[in-house]
Amino acid sequence: MFKFLKEKLKSAISKISEGVEKEGKVEEKTSEEPQKEEKGFFSKLKEKFTGKEEEKEVIEQKKAEIEEKKEKIEIKKEEKPIVIEHKKIESQKIKEEIKHPIKEERIEHKPKTEEKITEKEPTKGFFSAIKEKIVTTKINEEQFEKLFWDLELALMENNVAVEVIEKIKNDLKGELVEKPVKRTKVKEIIQGTLKSSIGQLFEVHNINLIEEIKNKKEKPYVIAFFGINGSGKTTSIAKIANMLKEKKISCVLAASDTFRAASIEQLQEHADKLGIKIIKHDYGSDPAAVAFDAIKHAKAKGIDAVLIDTAGRMHSNVNLIDELKKITRVAKPDLKIFVGESIAGNDCVNQATEFNEAVGIDGIILAKADVDEKGGAAVSVSYVTKKPILFLGTGQKYSDLQVFDSEVIVKNLGLV
Ligand SMILES: Nc1nc2c(ncn2[C@@H]2O[C@H](COP(=O)(O)OP(=O)(O)OP(=O)(O)O)[C@@H](O)[C@H]2O)c(=O)[nH]1
Ligand SMILES: [Mg+2]
Known part of the structure; x- marks a missing residue:
């Protein structure tokens, strides 16, 4: 018994698993983040890195200006102590000058610049958490129908009743369609669902x-x-x-x-x-x-x-x-x-x-x-x-x- 069906089931499980892995929409999340927030986290990250172009330009411009001023100050710093070594007040002024323009620039653009600087901090967390990354995959009904077809045919060829095929199909569909499935667990899930689905076929009052x-x-x-x-x-x-x-x-x-x-x-x-x-x-x-x-x-x-x-x-x-x-x-x-x-x-x-x-x-x-x-x-x-x-x-x-x-x-x- 089941000479053909066993082999067919085995190959169908592999085929559906591969299909789900290949055709499914891949989604990523870190194990630290609950799944629902996953999307928010990624879209947030994406937003941060793909901010408005003008904003980026302004920031780059400001950064360049700051660098330029820093350079000037460095030159001054080197020159002043030699030329006017005794003029401490002047020197103090220069020091102030060193601080202030930069400080002022920062204060002036604080909201934008700081936002951009702190943006990169979650990236650090993200990259460290990447080790624990879970990749899930999702298929839609159409993809499922296509993938199930081989198994459906195998069940029909082996005289499995239409009602039973429908039940197995619905059980598998319930586990796979539009549901994020861990990519490493696809085969296990299909096998487990088939096992319980077929097991349920015999859940009738038995007689000893x-x-x-x-x-x-x-x-x-x-x-x-x-x-x-x-x-x-x-x-x-x-x-x-x-x-x-x-x-x-x-x-x-x-x-x-x-x-x-x-x-x-x-x-x-x-x-x-x-x-x-x-x-x-x-x-x-x-x-x-x-x-x-x-x-x-x-x-x-x-x-x-x-x-x-x-x-x-x-x-x-x-x-x-x-x-x-x-x-x-x-x-x-x-x-x-x-x-x-x-x-x-x-x-x-x-x-x-x-x-x-x-x-x-x-x-x-x-x-x-x-x-x-x-x-x-x-x-x-x-x-x-x-x-x-x-x-x-x-x-x-x-x-x-x-x-x-x-x-x-x-x-x-x-x-x-
Ligand atoms: N291989 C195999 N043959 C069986 C089995 N059960 C019955 N047979 C054979 O099937 C044939 C018909 O068996 P029967 O028990 O006479 O069937 P039946 O339903 O009483 O037949 P009718 O009285 O004519 O309606 C016989 O040759 C049996 O030896 C089985 O489990 N395995
Ligand atoms: Mg008889």
Whole structure:
């Protein structure tokens, strides 16, 4: 399972990450500054360094004038002490002259000059803080749609239901579109979002079958199995019977498929191999009556569980669906299990939905998961029907039945 999807997911994660890093609008901020103020800080810096040209010119002019005066004063300073060494007052005057013109210039232009001088101070802080600089990137919806396309295609090719694709897309969109994402964390965020998004697909009330059977006060616990032709119902019943036997839970099989040729013999063979009692009538007889008898037998013998096999039918066949409704009315199953073929992908999901609408289902067995390389049904069917996958059929042996574990699915998809 997931032979292709795992690889596709991996390459899609890399591709989207690279795309976000490449196409995203890069924003910078220092870790010292809260993000919202980031823009203000930079635009402020920018303003300061790109002040009005005239202002710059005036400042430069003034600076030049000051330098010129300084030079003059230096000359005077050198000359005066030699020529008029004794004239201390003169010398004092010169000193004053040295101070004042500059001071006056500074005072005169203080607001502009000082502003420009102090402007450079934050730069120092900025450059020292650059070490802690965090660079974020942002993509818009259009860019996201473009980047998601490959993953969307991969999910579709692997039979993932449209509803599930939409959910995954929306979850990723929520994390990536118009949101500043740290550039070093893009891949991590995508991987994490996909993991939780896919994990959420299985957040439906789960059923521990063994506990349910053990906890039922009034025996027997009745389970009806249904689905389309050849999906794996009878084989799954035999596997469950084997599992119950291993857990020391007794059961009886009801051969309620009185329709398909050799169906009763098929079930009889399993019953013989497992050493379990089977209740059967003739072909063509009422399947509901067979189920009724099996339950009666279980009650009389104190048997823990009854497993009802039914004939395969298409959900669109009204008569056969009515027959199924009758079986459920008579047998009042504690659990109605839809058995679907994992390999049928979207068809399996649609069938589960239709059967659920027609007779109501409590849980799902996905048979033939061992030959399903795509895994779309396993990823989708619970989310679409809101019913748990109870088991995966993973082969033709009795032991080829795995309790469904969503964590294993997420792991097998390479998302852990
Ligand atoms: N590989 C594999 N084959 C399976 C699995 N489950 C069932 N099969 C095979 O699928 C075929 C059909 O299985 P059945 O159990 O007869 O299916 P069904 O739903 O009872 O069929 P009908 O009674 O005709 O509607 C058989 O050849 C089984 O061996 C599974 O988990 N893996
Ligand atoms: Mg069958």
